[in-house]
Amino acid sequence: DADVTQTPRNRITKTGKRIMLECSQTKGHDRMYWYRQDPGLGLRLIYYSFDVKDINKGEISDGYSVSRQAQAKFSLSLESAIPNQTALYFCATSESTGASNQPQHFGDGTRLSIL
Amino acid sequence: TQLLEQSPQFLSIQEGENLTVYCNSSSVFSSLQWYRQEPGEGPVLLVTVVTGGEVKKLKRLTFQFGDARKDSSLHITAAQPGDTGLYLCAGAPAGNNRKLIWGLGTSLAVNP
Numbered sequence A: 001d002a003d004v005t006q007t008p009r010n011r012i013t014k015t016g017k018r019i020m021l022e023c024s025q026t027k028g029h030d031r032m033y034w035y036r037q038d039p040g041l042g043l044r045l046i047y048y049s050f051d052v053k054d055i056n057k058g059e060i061s062d063g064y065s066v067s068r069q070a071q072a073k074f075s076l077s078l079e080s081a082i083p084n085q086t087a088l089y090f091c092a093t094s095e096s097t098g099a100s101n102q103p104q105h106f107g108d109g110t111r112l113s114i115l
Numbered sequence B: 001t002q003l004l005e006q007s008p009q010f011l012s013i014q015e016g017e018n019l020t021v022y023c024n025s026s027s028v029f030s031s032l033q034w035y036r037q038e039p040g041e042g043p044v045l046l047v048t049v050v051t052g053g054e055v056k057k058l059k060r061l062t063f064q065f066g067d068a069r070k071d072s073s074l075h076i077t078a079a080q081p082g083d084t085g086l087y088l089c090a091g092a093p094a095g096n097n098r099k100l101i102w103g104l105g106t107s108l109a110v111n112p
Helices: none
Strands: A004-007 A010-013 A019-025 A031-038 A042-051 A054-057 A064-070 A073-078 A087-094 A110-114 B005-007 B010-014 B019-024 B029-037 B044-049 B055-058 B061-065 B071-076 B085-093 B106-111
Touching: A004 A087, A010 A019, A019 A031, A019 A087, A019 A110, A031 A064, A031 A073, A042 A064, A042 A073, A054 A064, A073 A087, B005 B085, B010 B019, B019 B085, B019 B106, B029 B071, B044 B055, B044 B061, B071 B085
Parallel strands: A010 A110, B010 B106
Antiparallel strands: A004 A019, A019 A073, A031 A042, A031 A087, A042 A054, A064 A073, A087 A110, B005 B019, B019 B071, B029 B044, B029 B085, B055 B061, B061 B071, B085 B106
16 A cells, blocks of 8 residues: 555546545654646645644745545645646655755645636 | 755756756855655655765665865766656755745656
């Protein structure tokens, strides 16, 4: 079983709809992240959470919200989807030691298309 | 704004050739990570370099961290089709371990 699981893997929806992407992990990591990946723009951080009570905006948080329901669960919501939110979305986790070299562990992504 | 510039953006080579991918910045990083991403999957960590001047080898892949910890390179010897993928570098800014700075990636295609 995957350590970081994203659901759904694919989603097609219409402009204006509310969408939730879910992420769960079995790695026991405190830190969780949501990224979007677009061709030519790389990975961009949307939100990150260092524990259940710690939520931080990333570089492109407008139009998105998150919820950290438990250490193992971190969901991303698009309140009213728009076509330029069409992208590949990744959830990632990492350990919470003070060291800067902790790797991030990624799920396999959710491909979201907004028509 | 801290940036990591990767070059080249795209690379298409024949099996058996050597190649080098670069990751450059004007900022200092306390560590730098290299990931590989295959279609339909998330990035997977290849290596982390921490010390200026450090060289790490992973089979045919050689990673180097610059002496000033502002740049890094990935060299692949005798590339194989299985090396095909998107290579990403990510740096942890010195004095701030809250998030990584990501390069845009190098898309490598190794043709049989």
